[in-house]
Amino acid sequence: MKKNIPVFTVCCVICLFVFAAFMAWYTVSSASLRAKTAETTQLLETSRGREERQWSEYNQAQEALPLTQKELDEKRPLADEAEARVAALKEKRNELRKEKQALEEAAAKGTAEEQPDPASEAGKEAGSHE
Amino acid sequence: MSKTVKIMLCAVMLIAFTLMVLFGGEYLDASRKYKVLKNDLADSTAIWKHVNESKLVVQKELKEVRSELREVELTISESGERAAELEAEISQLEKDIEALKSANSPAK
Numbered sequence: 001m002k003k004n005i006p007v008f009t010v011c012c013v014i015c016l017f018v019f020a021a022f023m024a025w026y027t028v029s030s031a032s033l034r035a036k037t038a039e040t041t042q043l044l045e046t047s048r049g050r051e052e053r054q055w056s057e058y059n060q061a062q063e064a065l066p067l068t069q070k071e072l073d074e075k076r077p078l079a080d081e082a083e084a085r086v087a088a089l090k091e092k093r094n095e096l097r098k099e100k101q102a103l104e105e106a107a108a109k110g111t112a113e114e115q116p117d118p119a120s121e122a123g124k125e126a127g128s129h130e
Numbered sequence: 131m132s133k134t135v136k137i138m139l140c141a142v143m144l145i146a147f148t149l150m151v152l153f154g155g156e157y158l159d160a161s162r163k164y165k166v167l168k169n170d171l172a173d174s175t176a177i178w179k180h181v182n183e184s185k186l187v188v189q190k191e192l193k194e195v196r197s198e199l200r201e202v203e204l205t206i207s208e209s210g211e212r213a214a215e216l217e218a219e220i221s222q223l224e225k226d227i228e229a230l231k232s233a234n235s236p237a238k
Contacts, residue, residue, distance in 0.1 A: 011143075019149070022153070030160070037167060044174060048174055054178045054181040061192050079205040079209070082210060086209050093220050096223040
């Protein structure tokens, strides 16, 4: 005797198994996805903060650069001028040193001429005795 | 199996199917949002890395200009000090020369 297959019951069982399998997959996958989303959200926040900080630092450097360049352009001629002044003063000092040396030499020569010659003095003295 | 039980089972299967569709839809939506977040993160990372590189270039340039400025300021300061020293030396030399001239003139 052939037994009738309970088609409806089999369908119900298959459907419930499928549902149970889906729920098992959904629970695991959903939890994993939620965790990944939370992690990515946190990473994104960090990255946005970093992005903002980098932009801020970039803008700060970008703003400071022309101002520093301008200051440098303003001060460079002053440095050149100061160096030129030092060079001129050095030259003047060297000239004055030479002049002083010449005067000292002239003074020394004059002093030597004024001093009496011991030999001629002795001759004069001998003549007067005679 | 009675008809009532069959109807109840059908209702249960319908509810299960509905739940599957709802949860499936929710999962797909969450998955799409996750992909968008991931793309945003990749974009943001690429942006801050690019900005960081540009910032480093600008900061390097700024550092060079600042170093040059410091050198120029140092030159100005040192030249000022040296000029003051030289002026004092020149003044002394002029005095010495005057003294020597006045000492030499009566001798002549």
